[in-house]
Amino acid sequence: MQADRVSQLRRRDFLKHAGLATSFGITGIASGAGSQVAILIDPSDAVAASRPGKWAASELASTLQTRSVSAAVVDSAAAADSASLVVVAAGARSAMARDLLRGTAAPAGAEAFALKPAALRSKPAVLACASDARGLVYALLELADRARYEPDVVSVLKTASAANEHPANELRSNSRAFVTEVEDKAWYYDKDFWRAYLTTLATNRFNRFNFALGMGYDFPRGVTGDYFHFPYPYLVDVPGYHVRVVPLSAAERERNMEMLRFITDETAARGIEFQLGIWTHAYAWTDSPHSDHHVEGLDAKSHPNYCRDALHMVLQNCPAITGVTFRVHGESGIPEGSYDFWATVFQGIARSGRRIEIDMHAKGIDDKIINVALATGMPVKISPKYWAEHMGLGYHQAAIRELEMPPRGGASNSFFALSEGARKFMRYGYGDLYKKDRKYGILYRMWPGTQRVLLWGDPAMAAAYGRTAHFCGASGVELCEPLFFKGRKGSGLPGGRTAYADESLQPKFDFEKYLYSYRLWGRMLYSPKADPESWRRYLRTEFGQAAAPVETALANCSRVLPTITTTHLVSASNNSYWPEIYTSMPIIVGKTTPVLFHDTPEPRRFGTVSPLDPELFSTIEEHAGDLLKSQANRKYSPIEVAAWLERFTGTSAQAIRAAGAQAKAAHSAPFRRLAADVDIQNGLGQFFAAKFRAGVLYAIYQQSGDRAALEQALAHYKKARAAFQQLADRAKPVYRADITYGPVADQRGHWLDRLPAIDADVAAMEAELAHPAQPQPAMAAPAKKAVQAAIGMPHRPSVKCSHTPAASFRPNEPLKIELAVMTTGKEKPSAVELHYRRVDESERWQSADMEWNGKSYETSIRGEYTNSAYPLQYYFELRRDEDSAWMFPGFAPDLSNQPYFAVRQA
Numbered sequence: 008m009q010a011d012r013v014s015q016l017r018r019r020d021f022l023k024h025a026g027l028a029t030s031f032g033i034t035g036i037a038s039g040a041g042s043q044v045a046i047l048i049d050p051s052d053a054v055a056a057s058r059p060g061k062w063a064a065s066e067l068a069s070t071l072q073t074r075s076v077s078a079a080v081v082d083s084a085a086a087a088d089s090a091s092l093v094v095v096a097a098g099a100r101s102a103m104a105r106d107l108l109r110g111t112a113a114p115a116g117a118e119a120f121a122l123k124p125a126a127l128r129s130k131p132a133v134l135a136c137a138s139d140a141r142g143l144v145y146a147l148l149e150l151a152d153r154a155r156y157e158p159d160v161v162s163v164l165k166t167a168s169a170a171n172e173h174p175a176n177e178l179r180s181n182s183r184a185f186v187t188e189v190e191d192k193a194w195y196y197d198k199d200f201w202r203a204y205l206t207t208l209a210t211n212r213f214n215r216f217n218f219a220l221g222m223g224y225d226f227p228r229g230v231t232g233d234y235f236h237f238p239y240p241y242l243v244d245v246p247g248y249h250v251r252v253v254p255l256s257a258a259e260r261e262r263n264m265e266m267l268r269f270i271t272d273e274t275a276a277r278g279i280e281f282q283l284g285i286w287t288h289a290y291a292w293t294d295s296p297h298s299d300h301h302v303e304g305l306d307a308k309s310h311p312n313y314c315r316d317a318l319h320m321v322l323q324n325c326p327a328i329t330g331v332t333f334r335v336h337g338e339s340g341i342p343e344g345s346y347d348f349w350a351t352v353f354q355g356i357a358r359s360g361r362r363i364e365i366d367m368h369a370k371g372i373d374d375k376i377i378n379v380a381l382a383t384g385m386p387v388k389i390s391p392k393y394w395a396e397h398m399g400l401g402y403h404q405a406a407i408r409e410l411e412m413p414p415r416g417g418a419s420n421s422f423f424a425l426s427e428g429a430r431k432f433m434r435y436g437y438g439d440l441y442k443k444d445r446k447y448g449i450l451y452r453m454w455p456g457t458q459r460v461l462l463w464g465d466p467a468m469a470a471a472y473g474r475t476a477h478f479c480g481a482s483g484v485e486l487c488e489p490l491f492f493k494g495r496k497g498s499g500l501p502g503g504r505t506a507y508a509d510e511s512l513q514p515k516f517d518f519e520k521y522l523y524s525y526r527l528w529g530r531m532l533y534s535p536k537a538d539p540e541s542w543r544r545y546l547r548t549e550f551g552q553a554a555a556p557v558e559t560a561l562a563n564c565s566r567v568l569p570t571i572t573t574t575h576l577v578s579a580s581n582n583s584y585w586p587e588i589y590t591s592m593p594i595i596v597g598k599t600t601p602v603l604f605h606d607t608p609e610p611r612r613f614g615t616v617s618p619l620d621p622e623l624f625s626t627i628e629e630h631a632g633d634l635l636k637s638q639a640n641r642k643y644s645p646i647e648v649a650a651w652l653e654r655f656t657g658t659s660a661q662a663i664r665a666a667g668a669q670a671k672a673a674h675s676a677p678f679r680r681l682a683a684d685v686d687i688q689n690g691l692g693q694f695f696a697a698k699f700r701a702g703v704l705y706a707i708y709q710q711s712g713d714r715a716a717l718e719q720a721l722a723h724y725k726k727a728r729a730a731f732q733q734l735a736d737r738a739k740p741v742y743r744a745d746i747t748y749g750p751v752a753d754q755r756g757h758w759l760d761r762l763p764a765i766d767a768d769v770a771a772m773e774a775e776l777a778h779p780a781q782p783q784p785a786m787a788a789p790a791k792k793a794v795q796a797a798i799g800m801p802h803r804p805s806v807k808c809s810h811t812p813a814a815s816f817r818p819n820e821p822l823k824i825e826l827a828v829m830t831t832g833k834e835k836p837s838a839v840e841l842h843y844r845r846v847d848e849s850e851r852w853q854s855a856d857m858e859w860n861g862k863s864y865e866t867s868i869r870g871e872y873t874n875s876a877y878p879l880q881y882y883f884e885l886r887r888d889e890d891s892a893w894m895f896p897g898f899a900p901d902l903s904n905q906p907y908f909a910v911r912q913a
Contacts, residue, residue, distance in 0.1 A: 044071055044078040044161065045087035046094045046147075047127075054098025057140035059278030063147035064096055066206065070151040074160045084128055092161055093132040095125070096147055104136040112171060114138050118214065118533075119173035120146035124166060133167045141214060141278040145172075145533075148210045156544040172534055176476045178450055178483035179532040180215035181208055181525070182284065184491050186223040187499030188234035188299065194504075196262070200516050201270050207518065209277040211529030216274050217332060217485055218267075221287030223495055225582065226422075227340045230295040231497030231750075235263075237290050239317035240302055242267060243324065248313050250304035268325050275327035282366065283321070284332040288314060288352070289340020299497075311351040318355030322363065330364030331356060332390065336371030337422035343371050344424055350379045357383040366390050366450065370434050371426035381446055388448040393484060395435035395579035396454040397572040399619055401471025402905040403478050405880070406622035407436050407848045408579070410606055432849040435579045441479050441846045442876040443912050449481040455491035456581030457572045459748060460506065460588070461684040462521060463489070465565035466542060466558075469527040471903040473535030479846055479878045479911055486528055489521045492581070498747035498755055506746045508739075512680050520680060523561070553665075553672035557681065560662035563655040564685045566902060567692035570655075574648045575699070576619040578606050582754060588746065589691070589731075590753040591764035592616065594698075594705050594724070595771040603753055613698070614706045622842075622852060623894070623906060624648070627699065631706030634793035635786065639892035641884045645703055647801045649696040651902070656692035659685060683741045687758070690734025697727035703797045705772070712782040713790035719798055721772050728765050735759045803893045806830045806885060810895070815913040819874040821867040822910070826857065826883050826895070828864065836885040839864040843881035845872075846909065857883075882907040 046064045048055045055064075064080045071078035087093045097104040099113040099121075107125040113136065114121045120137035135146035150164055157163040183204075185191045194200045208216060220238040224230055235241050240252045242264045252260075274281040290302045290310060305313060322328055333352075337343045356363045365380045369391035380387045394404065413432045425433075432438050440449055476484040493504045504517040514520050526545060530537045546554035571586050578584035583603050592604060594613040604611045614631070618624035625633070625642040633640045663685045672678045704720035707713060735758035747755040809827040816822040824841055839857040844850055853872070857864035868879065883895040898906050 043090040044068075044076055044092045044094060044164070045090035046078065046080045046096060047084060047087050048080060048082055048096050049101065049103055050082050052098050052101040052103065054101070054137060054140050054143055055096045057143075058276055059140045060096060060143045060147075062276045063144040063151075063209075063278075067094065067147045067151040067154070070154050071160065074154055076154070076160050087130070088128065091131070092165060093127050093130055094147075094150060094164065095127060095132055095134045095136075096143060097134065097136045098143070099136050099138050101136075104134065107132070107134040108136070114142060114171045114173065116173050117177075118142045118145065118212075119171060120149075120169075121171045122146060122149065122167045122169040124168060131165050133164055144209055144278040145212050152210055152541075153544065156548045169538075174212075174214075174533045175473050175535055176483035176532050177448075178215055178485070179213050179529060180217055180282065180450070180483065180485035181213045181529075182217035182219050182282075182452075182485050182487050182491070184219040184222045184284075184487070185235050186492060187232050187494030187497070189232070189499030189501060190494040190504050191499070192234075194517070196266055198269060201273055203516060204518055205270075205273050205277050205279065207522065207525055208529065209279055211525050212533040213279065213525075213529045215280040215282055215330075215485070217282040217284050218270065219284035219286060219332070219487075221285055221334070221339075222492075223497075224287070226293075226338045227287060227289040227291075228293040228295065229496075230292040230298045232494070232499060233292065233295075233298050233300050236287050237302055238285060238287075239314065239321065243317055243320045245313060245317045245320055247316070248304060248309065250302065250313060250317075252300050253303055255300060264321075264324055267321075271325040271327035280329040281325075281327050282330040282332055282364075283325075283328050285318075286332075286334040286338075286368075287340055288348075311348050314352045315355040318352060319358050322356065322359045326361070328363065330366055330388075332366040332368065334368045334370075335376055336368070336426045337424075338370075342422045342424070343426060344375075344421075346375055346379050349376060350382070353380060353383050353385075356385055362386065364388060368452070369438065369440065371423070371430055372433055372438075372440075373425055373430055377447060386448070387446070388450045388482065389440055390450045390452045390485065391433070391437040391440060392435050393451040393453045394572060395456070395576070395619060396581035397456040397576070397579070397584070397619070398453055398458055398569050399573040400569050400902050401468045402475050402907075404436060404573070404620040404622075405882075405907055406620060406844075406852065407432060408576070408617045408619065408621055410608065410617070411435055411579070411848075412851075413849050436848050437846075439847045439849050439877075441878055444876075451476060451481060451484040453484060453486050454581060455487040455489075456584065458568045458587050459490060459492065459585070460742070460746060461568075461688055462524065462561065462681055463565045464523045464527055464558075464561040466527055466531065466539070466562060467901045467903040468566060468569065469531035470535040470537075471905075472528075473531040473533070475905055476532060479909055484532065488518070489524060490517060492748045494747055496749045496754075498750050500745065500747055502743075506743045507741065508743045509741055512676055512683075512741065514676075549675075549677050550666065550672045551669065553667075553669035553678070556662040556666040557672070557678075560659045560666060560685050561681065563659035563662070564688035564692065566655050567652060567688050567695075570648065570651060570902065571691075571695050573620055574618050574624045574643070574645070575616050575695070577604055577616055579619070580606065582749065585748070585753065586695075587691070588756065588758055589694075589761055591761060591768060593764070593768045593771070594702055594720075595768060595775065597771070613702050614709075627702040628706045628709075631703050631710055631793065631797075634703075634796050635707060635710055635789045637789065637792070637890065639886065639890055641886075641892040641894050643898070644801065645699040646797055647803075649699040650800055652692040652696040652699075656689040656696070659692075660689050663689075683737065686737045687734045690730050690737065693730040694727045694734070697723045697730060700797055701727060704794065707790060707793045707797060708780070711786035711790040711793075712780045713786065713794065714776075714779050714782060716790055716794050716797075717772070717776055717779055719794055721769070721776055723798070724769050724772055728762075728769055731758070731765060732762060735762060803897075804834075804885075804887060804891050806834060806836060806893075806895075808883070808885075808895045810883070810908065812908045812910050814910075816868075816873055816879065816910050817913050819870050821870045822873055822879065823865065823867045824857075824881065826864045827862070828885075834887075836887050838886045840884040840886075841866050841868075841881055842884055843868055843872075843879060845875055845877040846880050847875075847877045854884075878909055878911040880907050880909045 068078040120142040137143035701723035708716035
C-alpha cells in the first residue's frame with residue numbers, strides 16, 4: 008500500500024511539473040510546420056530515458072520534421088502544452104504508463120511494446136510504452152514508420168493502436184560481411200551509410216547485428232584479397248608482440264579500429280546487440296603467392312597467446328561488443344581438435360570483465376569444444392546452417408542427404424578430422440544439437456547460397472521462418488543479407504556491389520535495394536502474425552496503385568529459388584551451386600564428370616541429384632521408376648515441383664504485367680529494379696519447371712527405351728532453354744556482364760554465360776534422338792502412361808484429417824499418436840502409416856502401421872524409442888489401394904507451413 012501511495016504521488020508530481028522543453032538530438036521547430044507534436048520522455052523513467060529510448064524519440068522527431076510536421080522531444084507534460092499531439096514514451100512500469108493504460112494490460116516480457124490512443128492534460132496523446140528499452144525503440148520507430156509512409160501524418164499517430172506485441176524469436180540477427188577491399192572499404196568507412204543501415208535494422212526489429220570478418224575464403228589457400236581475413240593486426244597493435252600486416256600503415260590500422268568503435272557504438276545506441284564474427288584464425292596463407300598482404304611476427308608458439316590478447320584488446324576498445332562468433336572447424340585455418348588453442352583464445356573473452364556471448368559455428372562441433380567454451384562462464388550458442396549453404400522453404404529439412412550421413416570413422420585430413428569424419432552430419436544442419444538440458448543456445452544461420460542478387464519478398468515465407476526459427480526451443484535465426492559474398496575470394500570489382508549496368512537503377516546505398524526484404528524478414532521474425540499494413544504502407548508509398556499487384560508478383564516469384572534449393576540440390580556448397588545464376592547440370596553426361604558437381608550422388612547427372620530434403624521429395628530418376636511401375640510414392644515428385652513453379656510464375660507474371668500498366672510505377676527506379684528481378688526469377692522458375700519435366704521424361708526413356716519419352720524430353724528441354732534465353736536477355740541491359748561472387752566461372756559472370764552449356768546438353772539429346780536406344784516391348788504401355796503423367800498436372804487425393812500433437816512426452820513411456828480421418832467409403836484411406844524420428848539428423852526415420860479403432864487411426868511410439876535426450880518429430884503417410892499415397896500434414900499451396908509435427912519432452 009505504501010509503495011502504491013508513493014507511486015501515485017510521483018505520478019501526480021510529474022503530471023503537474025512544468026518546465027522548458029529539452030531536446031535529445033532535435034532542436035527547434037520546423038519552419039512552415041503544421042501541427043506540432045511533442046515527444047514526452049520522463050527523465051526519471053529508466054526505460055524512456057535510456058540511450059536507445061532517447062535515440063528513438065529523436066528519430067521519430069526527425070521523421071516528423073521531414074514530413075513538415077514540427078516536433079520536439081520534451082521532458083515534462085507542461086512543456087508539451089503548446090503541441091496539438093503528445094507522444095508519451097514510457098516504460099510499462101512507469102507511473103505515466105500505468106495511468107494512461109487505464110486497465111489495459113501492460114506489455115510484458117523482453118522487447119514487448121504497446122501503442123494506445125490516450126489523453127494527457129485534456130490533450131490528444133498516444134502512449135508508446137514497452138517492457139524495456141529495446142521494446143520502446145520498436146514502439147517509437149513503429150510510429151516513425153507510419154508517419155513516414157502514411158499521407159495524413161498526425162491523424163495516423165492520433166489513432167495509433169496496436170495490441171501488445173512481443174517477439175516470437177529471442178534473436179533476429181542480420182549479418183554483413185567484409186570480404187573484399189575493393190568493394191567493401193567504401194561502405195566500411197562511410198558513417199552516413201552505417202547510420203542509415205543500422206536504423207533500417209532497428210526499424211524492422213532486428214535485435215542483433217553480426218559484422219563478419221574472415222569469411223572471404225573457406226580455407227586460407229590461394230588467398231589474394233585478404234583484407235581483415237585474419238582481423239586482429241588490421242585493428243590493434245598488441246603490446247608485447249611485434250605483429251603487423253604488410254603493407255598496412257599504423258594510421259590505417261588506427262582508422263579501422265576507430266570505425267569499428269563507431270559502428271559498435273551506433274549499434275548499441277539503437278538498442279541492437281553487436282556480434283563480431285571472426286571466421287579465420289590462420290595467420291599464414293597456404294599456396295598464396297599473390298596475396299595482397301601478409302602477417303609478420305607470429306609463429307606457432309606465440310599464435311594462441313597473441314589471438315587471446317588481441318581479442319581482449321579489441322573488446323576493451325569496443326565496449327559495445329556483446330558477442331563473438333567463431334568458426335572453430337578446419338576452415339578457420341586451425342586443425343579440428345585443437346582444444347588447447349581455443350581454450351586460450353576464449354580467455355580473451357573471459358578476461359573482458361563483462362558478459363560476452365561465445366557463438367560457435369556448428370560444423371565440426373563436438374562436446375569437447377562446447378565444454379571449452381562453457382568453462383569460460385560466458386553464455387554459449389551454437390549456430391548451425393539452416394538449409395546447408397542455401398535458402399530453402401520455411402521449415403527445417405526432415406532429413407539430410409545420404410552424402411552427409413555419419414561415416415563412423417575418422418577423416419584422413421587432420422584439419423577436418425571431425426567435419427569430414429564422425430561429425431560429418433553437422434556440416435549442413437542442426438545435427439544432434441537438440442539434447443535435453445543442453446547448456447547452450449541454438450541460433451540458425453541462413454547461408455547466402457541460393458539468392459544473392461535478386462530482390463526477395465514473400466510475406467508468407469517470411470512468416471514461416473518466423474514460426475520455425477525457434478523450432479524446439481532454438482533462439483532464432485541470423486540472415487546472411489543480400490550481396491553477402493559479393494566480391495569474395497579476391498573477385499571484387501570497382502563500381503558498386505549491386506552490379507547494375509544501368510546506372511539509373513543504382514540506389515544511394517546498396518542495402519536500399521532490399522528495403523522490402525529487410526522489412527519482411529525483421530518484422531516476421533519478430534511476429535509471424537504481423538499486420539500486413541506494416542509492409543503494405545511501404546509498397547503504397549513506393550508504387551502507388553500498383554502496390555497490390557507488386558506484392559503478389561514478388562511474393563510468388565520469391566518462392567521459386569527456395570523451392571528449387573529444397574527439392575533439387577546439385578551441391579550443398581554455395582561455391583558449387585548457385586541456382587540464381589545457374590550453371591547447367593547436364594541431363595546427359597559425357598565421358599567426363601564435371602568437377603563442379605562433386606557432392607552429387609554417383610553417377611553425377613541431373614536425374615540423380617538429391618533433394619536437400621530427401622525424406623519429403625523424390626529424385627528425378629526415382630520418380631521415373633515410380634511412374635513406370637505405377638507405384639505410388641508419398642514423396643513429392645519433380646513433376647509436382649514443376650507444377651508448383653508453373654503456378655507461382657504464372658501468377659507472378661500476370662501480376663507484374665498489371666503493375667507495369669500503372670504509368671507512375673513503371674517509370675520509377677524502384678519499380679524498374681523490382682520488375683527486372685521479378686521477370687528474371689519467373690524465367691528461372693519456368694526454366695526449372697520445364698527442365699524437371701525434361702529430366703523425368705529422359706529418365707523414362709532411359710528405363711524403357713520409349714522414343715516418345717525422348718521426343719517429349721527434348722521438346723521440354725527446348726522450352727526450358729527458351730525460358731533461360733528470355734531471362735538472360737531481360738537481364739542483359741540491367742546487370743553487368745560480370746557479377747562476381749568468386750574467382751571461378753560458376754561463381755561469377757552473367758546468365759548469358761550459362762547458355763552454351765545448356766545448348767550442349769540439348770544438342771546431346773538431339774543426337775540421341777537421331778540414334779535412340781532400342782525400345783523394350785514390355786515397357787510400351789507403362790511408358791505411354793508415364794509420359795502422360797510427366798507432361799500433365801499431378802494430383803494428390805484431398806482427405807480431411809485432424810491431429811493435435813501431445814503437449815509433451817515422457818522418456819521411456821509410449822507416446823500415443825492418433826489421426827482422425829473425416830472421410831468414409833471409397834475415399835477413406837486403405838492404410839495409414841506413422842513416420843517418426845528423433846530430432847537428430849544423424850538418425851534415420853522409423854515407421855509404424857496405424858490401426859483403425861472405429862474413430863481414428865492410432866499407434867504408439869514405443870517407450871524404448873522415447874527414452875532419449877531428443878524431441879520427436881513425425882508425419883503420416885496415407886494410402887488408397889496401390890495407386891495413390893500422400894502425406895499429412897504435407898504442404899499448403901504457398902509452401903509456408905511445417906510439413907510435420909514436433910513434440911518436446913515434458
